Every structure is written in C-alpha cells, then in structure tokens.
Amino acid sequence: MAETLSSQEALKLWHQALLSSVRAEGPDLSARQMALFLQVYLAPPPHTVRGLAATLQISKPAVVRALDTLGRLDFTRRRRDQSDKRNVLIQRTVKGSVFLSEFADWVVTASDTL
C-alpha cells in the first residue's frame, strides 16, 4: 500500500508515466477518453452510455464518440442489451486489458523513481 503522495511527487509521477506512454507511441487519448476507458475496466458492470455520461458528467454524444474511438482501437466493445434493447452494454476486450496492464506498469515504474 502506498503512503500519501506530496503534490510534487504526484506531478512527477504523472509526468514520468505520461512520458513513457507518449514515447511508446501509445494512443493519444484525451482525459475524457482515458477516464471513460478506466471507468469501464475498474467499475463494476453493467456500463451503459447513459450511465457513463452521468458518472463522468459529460454529454451522451460525447460518450458515444469516445466509444467510437475506443472501439476503433479495439479497447472496448458494444453489445446490445437483450433484456432492454434500447440499452448498449460496454464491455472490455483483451486488447484493452493488455494496454491497461502496460500502462499500469508505466505508472508503477514512475512511482518507483520518486
């Protein structure tokens, strides 16, 4: 378990992890896209467009577009809810898990340099 970070350490952590990601030619996700991506992987399902929009406090079309991008990257997948066909359930993918695992490593490595 980590102890409390100082502000300076927090920024340095963010800086080093982002540097790793950018240099590795990782996908250039915006803050919204990354937040949405992590929400899908870390919060318990089910995830719907409306639910994600409410959680992130952004518009529904913004969620749809972010899902378009994440889907293009094969980081998330859409599936119709068979019990209520108005809903779309957002699911994880293998490729998304792999990227997230790599990303987590960058953060961990950055935290080791503090």
Place this chain on the structure above:
Amino acid sequence: MAETLSSQEALKLWHQALLSSVRAEGPDLSARQMALFLQVYLAPPPHTVRGLAATLQISKPAVVRALDTLGRLDFTRRRRDQSDKRNVLIQRTVKGSVFLSEFADWVVTASDTL
C-alpha cells in the same frame, strides 16, 4: 515518500484523479499535451520547440500545435530567445501553475483513497 504502487492501485489512482479533472470541466488535454505541459513545468529550462519534440519523441508541428493550445489556455507562454533569435523559449504562467496545483491535489486525494 510513497512506497511502490501495485498495478491495481496505479490504475485506480489514475482513474480517480482523471474523474475529478473531467468532472471539474478541466481542459480536455490529450496525453501528448499533458506530457508537454508537465515537461515545461517540471524539467529545468530552457525549453525550446525542438528540444521538447526530441524529449517527447513527437514531431515538431505536434509540439507547435500543442503550444498553440496551451497558449490559448494561458498555461504556457512563448518568448523569443534574444541571444539566438531563431529559438523560442517556452515559459510557465501563473494560470498554468494554478491549474497544475489543482491537478496535483486531485492526484493526492486519489492516492489517499487507496
């Protein structure tokens, strides 16, 4: 000083901090833009366009555009190098410092929930 983070903790930290930023209607910076921004504030000056491009390993026009955006937000400022007028020096601003300080708080708060 913080101890080593586990991968799970690293992702949770990132998730919570980004959620705070997105919900606060913070600027929706991309990974590249944020990395560049942090580079300017955390690495020792001077910062030039070419130097930043080399450090981040991205193209020069990408740096120019990121600086356009950060300048529009008043997070960074350009200034001609008077000793070599081909160079542009990238400088910090008060507004950028304020935002970064707020952002650091979000990360620290997120780390406290681990």
Place this chain on the structure above:
DNA sequence: CGCGATCATGTCGGTACCGTACCGAAATGG
C-alpha cells in the same frame, strides 16, 4: 393496443489535431 418516455446514435457546422512538406529568418563557417 397506443402513446409518451427513454435510449443510443445520426446530423450539422465548426474547430482542432495529425504527418509531410515547405517557408523565411537567423546563425554559422569557409
């Protein structure tokens, strides 16, 4: 049934971003 509410997504005009290629200004050195 039928009809309003709900859900995701399409459409629109506008803006920002990408990489490649090119530009002019300034510095350098032969």
Place this chain on the structure above:
DNA sequence: CCATTTCGGTACGGTACCGACATGATCGCG
C-alpha cells in the same frame, strides 16, 4: 560575403472531436 544549416512556424489534405439538435428503435404504462 555567400552557401549551408538550424530554427520555429505554416500549408495542405485528411481525420476526429465538440455541442446542439433531430431521429429511430424500444419500452412500459394506462
């Protein structure tokens, strides 16, 4: 001096994003 190199920035064609609004499919209630 003048050719060359080194700067930051711009032009271009293409893609993706934004918010606001409209649409089509589906549900659930009276």
